[in-house]
Amino acid sequence: MIECLTDSRNRAASEVRVAVTRNGGSMADPGSVSYMFNRKGVVLVNKVAGVTEDRILEVVLDAGCEEVNDLGDSFEIVSEPSDLVAVRTALQGAGIDYESADTSFLPSLSVPLDAETATKVFNLIDAIEELDDVQNVYGNFDVSDEVMASLDQ
Numbered sequence: 001m002i003e004c005l006t007d008s009r010n011r012a013a014s015e016v017r018v019a020v021t022r023n024g025g026s027m028a029d030p031g032s033v034s035y036m037f038n039r040k041g042v043v044l045v046n047k048v049a050g051v052t053e054d055r056i057l058e059v060v061l062d063a064g065c066e067e068v069n070d071l072g073d074s075f076e077i078v079s080e081p082s083d084l085v086a087v088r089t090a091l092q093g094a095g096i097d098y099e100s101a102d103t104s105f106l107p108s109l110s111v112p113l114d115a116e117t118a119t120k121v122f123n124l125i126d127a128i129e130e131l132d133d134v135q136n137v138y139g140n141f142d143v144s145d146e147v148m149a150s151l152d153q
Contacts, residue, residue, distance in 0.1 A: 001033050001105055006133040015131050023124040036140055037105035040066075041084030043077040043091065044099040051075070051096055063090040074099060078106065107140030115150050118143045122151075 006012035017027050045056060056068050056075055064083025069076040079087050081103045088101045113121060121141055128137050143151075 001037055001138040002128060002134060003136040003138075004131075004133045005135050012131075012133040015133065016128060019127040019131060020124065023127050024120055025124050036109065037107055037138060039081055039103060040106045041079040041081045041087065041101070042104045042106070043079075043084070043087055043101040044071075045075045045077065045091065045096060046099050047074055048097075055094075056091075056096065059094040059096065060087050060090050063087045104136075105138040107138070110140055110142040112142045112144065113147065115147050118147055118151060 002016060004012045004016065020027050045051060053068055053070060053075060056077065057065070060068075060077055060079075063086040064079045065077055065087055066080070067078045069078070077087055077091075084101060084103060088098065091098050118141075121139065125137050125139070128134055
């Protein structure tokens with residue numbers, strides 16, 4: 001899903017369509033994939049001494065937190081967009097610094113990708129993100145650590 005901010009809807013749509021087509025993709029009608037995404041509040045907290053998943057859950061559970069995910073180097077706190085400020089405030093009140101807090105579209109179902117498909121998808125995303133009018137690109141794909149390691153080589 002692609003979010004654009006533009007003063008010319010036709011120009012933005014045309015540029016995105018060209019970028020997608022040139023990179024092996026195809027465009028769907030506006031809004032046709034939105035059912036696969038849910039708008040959520042997402043807060044990222046870096047892993048530092050004294051900040052554990054249990055501690056974060058203890059602090060933000062009453063503030064509207066839906067889940068806490070361990071991303072390796074950081075924790076991802078997911079909430080409803082309307083609870084984002086309460087989650088941030090709870091973290092600040094507990095003395096836990098957060099890296100970012102924003103609303104985002106999270107996929108309701110993820111599709112695993114192999115190395116070849118992942119390369120094509122990353123090239124497509126790079127081409128789309130280079131466009132001036134594109135603000136955000138959201139995807140419902142999942143790339144395993146093994147595939148990412150093979151792509152890095």
